[in-house]
Amino acid sequence: MQDLTAEFAxxxxxxxxxxxxxxxxxxxxxxxxxxxxxxxxxxxxLGETTQAAISRxxxxxxxxxxxxxSLCAMIENxxxxxxxxYHEFLYVYNVATESFELNQSALDFxxxxxxxxxxxxxxxxxxxxxxxxxxxxxxxxxxxxNQEAFYPN
Numbered sequence: 681m682q683d684l685t686a687e688f689a690x691x692x693x694x695x696x697x698x699x700x701x702x703x704x705x706x707x708x709x710x711x712x713x714x715x716x717x718x719x720x721x722x723x724x725x726l727g728e729t730t731q732a733a734i735s736r737x738x739x740x741x742x743x744x745x746x747x748x749x750s751l752c753a754m755i756e757n758x759x760x761x762x763x764x765x766y767h768e769f770l771y772v773y774n775v776a777t778e779s780f781e782l783n784q785s786a787l788d789f790x791x792x793x794x795x796x797x798x799x800x801x802x803x804x805x806x807x808x809x810x811x812x813x814x815x816x817x818x819x820x821x822x823x824x825x826n827q828e829a830f831y832p833n
Contacts, residue, residue, distance in 0.1 A: 682725060693768070711793040722741070750773060758827050759829050
């Protein structure tokens with residue numbers, strides 16, 4: 681599978697998905713070796729819908745099987761990482777799974793630590809705009825822009 685990532689002279693374009701999986705007052709997150717905490721998810725593959733991508737990514741990272749996934753936000757995310765400018769389209773889904781039992785033999789389970797984060801600590805999420813989103817109870821589709829960096833013209 682080829683990820684929907686494109687390299688340009690001035691930076692990189694990513695198309696990604698993320699899952700809000702909630703159990704009581706906690707959300708399932710990935711903590712990466714560098715300390716970054718994000719929602720479970722990843723890059724969309726060429727020819728794959730974002731809905732198929734969220735089911736695949738949740739299974740690869742956690743072993744959980746997605747029962748339902750409803751799009752709750754599309755975030756235009758602009759940021760710098762390792763001196764590279766990123767322009768990212770992040771499709772965020774509210775996800776219900778068959779169970780909350782993590783499978784440690786999942787394909788990507790060893791790449792990051794999967795843990796339950798109290799919603800009250802959601803300000804630790806990257807990008808920061810996700811903190812407001814996981815607390816949002818309006819039940820409507822949101823289009824958000826997260827402008828942490830600007831393209832160097």
